[in-house]
Amino acid sequence: MDHIDEKILTILKKNGKASATEISKVVGLSIPAVAERIRKMEHGGIIEGYCAKISRRRTGYNVTAFIMVNMERSGDVEEFREKIIQFPQVLECHHVVGAFDYLLKVLVKTPDDLEQFLMEELNEIPTVSSSQTFMCLSTLKEEWNV
Template sequence: MDNIDTAILYCLKENGRVTASEISKKVKLSIPAVAERIRKLEQNSIIQKYIIKLDRWQTGQKLLAFIFVNIDKTEHINAFRSQITVLPGVLECHHLAGAYDYLLKVSVSDTDALE
């Protein structure tokens, strides 16, 4: 990766639907050269997927909460991991070192849904 690849990634990070034509103007390369660089970034798994960012308020998910989780017995870890991945409100799950085992980032409609 060089500075041009970094600039291309920045453009895509700002707008995943930006065209190769728009990127080419910013990085001062031809459209085919930009398209080839993007293809190589995808092929080398530097770009792994394109996603959308939703407006939580517009979708009714007005409460964003961070929840610390402790797992009391190690034999419960696999069950926790498998169940947490299917809950629609869980945006992220991070394994922690220290006083807590996991940190969840959760998006729900209100405090009742959080409970």
């Protein structure tokens, strides 16, 4: 990957629907050359896919929360992992080092929905020993890609 590929990726990060024609004008390559570079990055796994960036507020998802989770030391971590990835409310799940074992980023419509997720979903996983929740008031910066 060279600086031209990086320029192409920067353009695609801002607009996943940018055409090879539009990109070629910015990076100074022919349309077929740009298309070939994109194809190689797709086949090489650098570009994993394309998706729409959806407005959370306009779709009613107004509550973002970060949940720090501790696990039972003798518990089955695979059970937690299998269950947590099934919850549509969980946008991200990271195994972390420090005072907690996992960090979750959760998106729901209302504080009541967050309470329901905590009480009826997360706390019902037997291997979860404790959690600490932080509700997001506002987001100053959020990147969707590298």
